[in-house]
Amino acid sequence: MIVPVKYRFLRLNSNTLALVELYPNSDIPEVCQIQYLEAPYFTEGRLTAMRKINNTKQVKEWKEDCKFSFNLAVREAKFYSEINYYRTEKNWEKLLWGRLDPLIYWDEFVPLFDNDYNLILR
DSSP states (O other): OOOOOEEEEEEOSSSOEEEEEEOTTOOSOEEOOSOOSSTTTSOHHHHHHHHHHSOHHHHHHHHHHHHHHHHHHHHHHTTSOOEEGGGOOSTHHHHHHHHOOTTTHHHHHSOEEOTTOOEEOO
16 A cells, blocks of 8 residues: 655755655644755665666666656645744643754754755755
8 A cells, every 4th residue: 555645845944945745634744755866865875786686777777766756856845834843832842852852963964945845955
């Protein structure tokens, strides 16, 4: 059974958003598993590992699939209001930051955007 995933933008601070996944029956965003195929989200080390496992044609197709899925997720996320843990009294923020270290985990794995949904590569 395929679980329908919704994509949303999560406000990390006053000027930075992150693309996250929301699963049914959960209010806690998960790290987006679709990796944007530019540094730092798609490192040369990961590409080298992929090449060892698969041939070049499979890697190229995989990259094209990832990029298409990522762009689709961004377009979908724009239709929903962004999640803002800084404007709520609920315990969501505590739950989220208890599981994800914003200084390490987010920077490496989650695509970040500015307020106009422009990808921030840093």
